[in-house]
Amino acid sequence: MEEALKGTDFRELNAAxxxxxxxxxxxxxxxxxxxxxxxxxxxxxxxxQSVSYLYEKVNQYQ
Incomplete structure (x- = not known):
């Protein structure tokens, strides 16, 4: 997704x-x-669900 949605900032956070x-x-x-x-x-x-599901969700807000 990061490659397909260049310019979108993806970050990780350890909840623990x-x-x-x-x-x-x-x-x-x-x-x-x-x-x-x-x-x-x-x-x-x-x-x-899937990478394509997440892609569509993120893409909604672009």
Whole structure:
């Protein structure tokens, strides 16, 4: 996805060492894929389904 969506910033976060982040953003379980724009969480995705599903979700907000 990073290759196909150049210019999109993808980051990883280890939930075990960032519990404050998890609580602040009310992350219910991991893995969780957050779609964020300008510091606001637009969508939380818990069931990844497939790469093409995630691609379409991210592409919605481009």
């Amino acid at each position: 060492i960032h519990p404050d982040f998890m609580n602040h953003y009310e992350i219910e379980s991991v893995p969780c894929f957050l779609i964020v724009q300008k510091g606001l969480i637009l969508e939380k995705i818990y069931a990844f």
